[in-house]
Amino acid sequence: MNGAMPRRARSALMALLLAAAAEPCPAATPAELVAAAPPSAWKAIDPETLIVLTIDGGPPVVLQLAPRFAPVHAANVRALVKAGWFDGAAVMRVQDNYVVQWARPGPRASLPAAVAARPPAEYERSAAGLAFRPLGFRDSYAAETGHAEGWPAAREGGRAWLVHCYGMVGVGRDVAPDTGDGTELYAVIGQAPRHLDRNIALVGRIVSGIERLAAEPRGTGPLGFYRDGERGLVIRSARLASDMPAGTQPRFEIMDEASPAFAAWVRARANRKDEFFIRPAGAVDICNALPPIRQGPP
Amino acid sequence: MNGAMPRRARSALMALLLAAAAEPCPAATPAELVAAAPPSAWKAIDPETLIVLTIDGGPPVVLQLAPRFAPVHAANVRALVKAGWFDGAAVMRVQDNYVVQWARPGPRASLPAAVAARPPAEYERSAAGLAFRPLGFRDSYAAETGHAEGWPAAREGGRAWLVHCYGMVGVGRDVAPDTGDGTELYAVIGQAPRHLDRNIALVGRIVSGIERLAAEPRGTGPLGFYRDGERGLVIRSARLASDMPAGTQPRFEIMDEASPAFAAWVRARANRKDEFFIRPAGAVDICNALPPIRQGPP
Numbered sequence: 001m002n003g004a005m006p007r008r009a010r011s012a013l014m015a016l017l018l019a020a021a022a023e024p025c026p027a028a029t030p031a032e033l034v035a036a037a038p039p040s041a042w043k044a045i046d047p048e049t050l051i052v053l054t055i056d057g058g059p060p061v062v063l064q065l066a067p068r069f070a071p072v073h074a075a076n077v078r079a080l081v082k083a084g085w086f087d088g089a090a091v092m093r094v095q096d097n098y099v100v101q102w103a104r105p106g107p108r109a110s111l112p113a114a115v116a117a118r119p120p121a122e123y124e125r126s127a128a129g130l131a132f133r134p135l136g137f138r139d140s141y142a143a144e145t146g147h148a149e150g151w152p153a154a155r156e157g158g159r160a161w162l163v164h165c166y167g168m169v170g171v172g173r174d175v176a177p178d179t180g181d182g183t184e185l186y187a188v189i190g191q192a193p194r195h196l197d198r199n200i201a202l203v204g205r206i207v208s209g210i211e212r213l214a215a216e217p218r219g220t221g222p223l224g225f226y227r228d229g230e231r232g233l234v235i236r237s238a239r240l241a242s243d244m245p246a247g248t249q250p251r252f253e254i255m256d257e258a259s260p261a262f263a264a265w266v267r268a269r270a271n272r273k274d275e276f277f278i279r280p281a282g283a284v285d286i287c288n289a290l291p292p293i294r295q296g297p298p
Numbered sequence: 299m300n301g302a303m304p305r306r307a308r309s310a311l312m313a314l315l316l317a318a319a320a321e322p323c324p325a326a327t328p329a330e331l332v333a334a335a336p337p338s339a340w341k342a343i344d345p346e347t348l349i350v351l352t353i354d355g356g357p358p359v360v361l362q363l364a365p366r367f368a369p370v371h372a373a374n375v376r377a378l379v380k381a382g383w384f385d386g387a388a389v390m391r392v393q394d395n396y397v398v399q400w401a402r403p404g405p406r407a408s409l410p411a412a413v414a415a416r417p418p419a420e421y422e423r424s425a426a427g428l429a430f431r432p433l434g435f436r437d438s439y440a441a442e443t444g445h446a447e448g449w450p451a452a453r454e455g456g457r458a459w460l461v462h463c464y465g466m467v468g469v470g471r472d473v474a475p476d477t478g479d480g481t482e483l484y485a486v487i488g489q490a491p492r493h494l495d496r497n498i499a500l501v502g503r504i505v506s507g508i509e510r511l512a513a514e515p516r517g518t519g520p521l522g523f524y525r526d527g528e529r530g531l532v533i534r535s536a537r538l539a540s541d542m543p544a545g546t547q548p549r550f551e552i553m554d555e556a557s558p559a560f561a562a563w564v565r566a567r568a569n570r571k572d573e574f575f576i577r578p579a580g581a582v583d584i585c586n587a588l589p590p591i592r593q594g595p596p
Contacts, residue, residue, distance in 0.1 A: 096509035097464050123576075138436050140583040166395050166489045175573050191464045191490055191586060195570055195579045211394035211516040218509045272493055275473050278421075281493045285438040288489060 030268045034292045037261035042253040042296070043150075045207070049074075050241035051081055052250060053209075055233055061209030062241075062250055063169055066202065068130070068149055069162050072119040073171050073203045076182035081238045083112035085183065091216055091232030095224025097190030100213045101172060102235060103183060111181060118178040123198045124161035132160060133257050137270065137283040141194040145286035147257040151205075152286045154197065162202040165192045165287035167210045171201045189214040192287040207252050207293050255292040265292065328566045332590045335559035340551040340594070341448075343505070347372075348539035349379055350548060351507075353531055359507030360539075360548055361467055364500065366428070366447055367460050370417040371469050371501040374480035377412035379536045383481065389514055389530030393522025395488030398511045399470060400533060401481060409479060416476040421496045422459035430458060431555050435568065435581040439492040443584035445555040449503075450584045452495065460500040463490045463585035465508045469499045487512040490585040505550050505591050553590040563590065 028036070045064060053061040067074040080086060085104060093101035111117055132155055134146040142154035145163065152165050162168065169187045173180030180201050187206050206213065216233050219226040226232050241249045255262050269289050271280040326334070343362060351359040365372040378384060383402060391399035409415055430453055432444040440452035443461065450463050460466065467485050471478030478499050485504050504511065514531050517524040524530050539547045553560050567587050569578040 094513075096512055121576075138438050140436050140438065140581050141579050177576060190488070191583075193586070194583065195567070195575075195586070197579070198577045199570075199575050214394055215392075215513050215515055217513055269493070272497075277493075277497050278419075278475060279496045281439050281495070283438050285489075285492065288491070288493070 028268060029272070029274045030265055033261065033265045033268050034255065034294075037255060037259070037265070037292075039297075041256055041259035041261035042294070043256045044297070045150075045252040045254055045293070047241040047249055047251070049204075050207070050250065050252065051077070052239050052241055052244065053086070054236040054238075055209075055212065056236065058212050059209060060250070061212060061235075062207050062252070063204055064207045064252070065204040066151055066162060069125055069151065069153075070122040070171075070201045070203045072116055073122055073180065073182055073201045076115050076119060077171075077185070077203055078240065079112055079114035080182055081240055082243070083114070084237075085109075085112065086235055086238035089235045089238070091213070091226075092219075093186075093223065093225045094189075094216045094218045094232075096218045098188070098193060098224065099186040100189050100216060101184060101186040102232070103172075103185075111183070115181060117181055119180065119182070119201075121177040122201045123177075124159045127155050127158050127160040130160050131258075135266070135284070135286055135289060137285070139286060141197065147262075147289075147291060150254050150257065150291055152290055154286070161198050163192065163286060164188055164194050164196045164202065165290055166190070167206045167290070168202050169204045169206060170196070171203050173200060187213055192285075208250070208295070251296060253294055253296045257291060262291070326566060327570070327572045328563055331559065331563045331566050332553065332592075335553060335557070335563075335590075337595075339554055339557035339559035340592070341554045342595070343448075343550040343552055343591070345539040345547055345549070347502075348505070348548065348550065349375070350537050350539055350542065351384070352534040352536075353507075353510065354534065356510050357507060358548070359510060359533075360505050360550070361502055362505045362550070363502040364449055364460060367423060367449065367451075368420040368469075368499045368501045370414055371420055371478065371480055371499045374413050374417060375469075375483070375501055376538065377410055378480055379538055380541070381410035381412070382535075383407075383410065384533055384536035387533045387536070389511070389524075390517075391484075391521065391523045392487075392514045392516045392530075394516045396486070396491060396522065397484040398487050398514060399482060399484040400530070401470075401483075409481070413479060415479055417479065417499075419475040420499045421475075422457045425453050425456050425458040428458050429556075433564070433582070433584055433587060435583070437584060439495065445560075445587075445589060448552050448555065448589055450588055452584075459496050461490065461584060462486055462492050462494045462500065463588055464488070465504045465588070466500050467502045467504060468494070469501050471498060485511055490583075506548070506593070549594060551592055551594045555589060560589070 049065045051063040065074040089102050089104045091102045132146050132148045139145045143156040145154045152163050154163050166188050171180035172184035221227045270284040347363045349361040363372040387400050387402045389400045430444050430446045437443045441454040443452045450461050452461050464486050469478035470482035519525045568582040
């Protein structure tokens with residue numbers, strides 16, 4: 001995400017500005033602040049929570065699970081991955097400004113033994129015991145939003161939940177709340193459908209490759225489902241990063257929401273003061289303040 | 299946009315439900331309410347404000363101008379279209395979760411005589427004389443949001459402005475505010491970048507075909523600009539609908555925000571009560587309440 005809207009002639013200059021990565025100062029852009037954040041502001045993402053989806057014609061798509069919010073669903077997805085369930089799965093639905101959804105094609109197979117067929121709803125959890133850093137700005141949907149242990153979240157009445165921002169991954173279900181076994185997953189590719197919050201289990205997010213999923217052709221069937229003959233992107237294999245040979249495992253870092261650099265970045269997201277901006281908003285929506293994630297350590 | 303997240307087995311059932319288009323009732327979905335709205339709830343969109351962009355491999359993309367908010371910019375875009383400026387223009391930037399941007403390739407040509415080279419900023423206007431229907435829910439960025447003469451808008455301190463929702467079209471500019479002559483346009487294809495509100499002129503929206511623009515491959519250069527050799531979608535021609543031969547002009551209708559059907563639809567967007575939903579949000583963001591637009595009259 002970036003705030004400026006340069007005309008063509010400015011793109012080279014803008015690239016230089018971004019590359020400069022100056023020391024933080026009042027007029028630094030959010031991207032400059034991310035580039036200038038010290039190593040201490042970054043935390044490694046646990047490879048036990050990372051799933052690598054290999055696809056044709058591009059780098060893998062990498063998904064991070066959120067076991068602190070949806071432990072049974074996260075365990076289900078892990079168990080499905082370990083059993084090879086998603087090897088050969090395909091995108092079967094792309095609804096514009098909404099979601100991309102994927103699953104194993106063909107008739108329904110028996111679930112691996114380790115998978116809970118009817119997991120609990122896990123749409124929210126107790127706010128107790130969860131580190132939660134309020135964003136400090138109004139939200140249309142919840143009393144309070146903020147960052148909770150690396151995730152965009154909301155909090156209200158002693159409960160906390162993940163919010164449906166761009167790139168978040170949820171578990172498709174039938175009408176009954178306990179029917180989301182993890183075999184059909186979706187990622188958000190449009191304006192945050194926050195009305196889904198607390199109505200369906202979010203189980204993680206795409207940390208790399210969402211731009212590929214979001215650019216897939218929209219399905220022409222109802223709700224963006226592909227019709228017969230429309231062929232969706234195939235997931236050749238899905239592997240836990242921690243099960244991959246050392247040296248081939250992808251590594252990711254997330255900016256620590258408790259770091260001064262993160263606080264400065266949120267302030268800059270809410271108050272754009274670089275040369276392009278005339279009137280800083282003075283506020284930012286939680287889905288426009290998703291924690292910076294990068295590949296690394298180098 | 300749709301709220302449900304059916305697993306595959308439910309897609310046929312869901313399609314049937316959508317097709318049924320029952321009379322409005324407390325549990326009707328937003329889509330059902332749109333389908334059931336009476337003809338009196340719909341207003342024709344003035345063909346003088348519609349621009350038809352012909353592209354390869356699909357139906358045209360149709361853009362509606364917003365002269366009530368950005369009259370000089372809208373007049374500029376109209377004059378550019380009439381002069382054939384965008385015939386052969388191409389997408390030159392696709393930044394994921396942000397914007398798609400297009401312009402005429404090659405060296406900069408002289409502007410047609412009718413085009414203002416340095417239009418006023420037009421980032422906001424007086425709220426006086428503008429019909430504004432408050433949405434009635436909190437917003438992260440503005441004191442008040444709502445629907446203003448068919449457009450998603452905000453209002454504060456006697457001023458009103460269009461907001462950067464999915465599909466809205468703005469005018470690229472350089473650093474100086476009066477440099478957006480209309481020759482480079484962008485459409486929002488991700489989470490609403492509301493920090494751009496009042497920092498750049500919004501001049502309209504895509505009323506048909508945003509799903510094609512949003513699915514274009516992301517550019518790999520800085521800010522999503524295409525690098526040399528990355529070829530963007532070409533706009534074969536751009537025409538004012540009102541200049542096209544009668545019988546070939548596209549026609550669109552928008553739901554009248556003053557109609558009871560519109561109010562019922564907003565309530566349903568904020569309080570999903572169909573069988574899939576467990577906990578209605580009780581609120582909706584302005585960018586999740588974009589006025590329904592359809593082709594027609596039939």
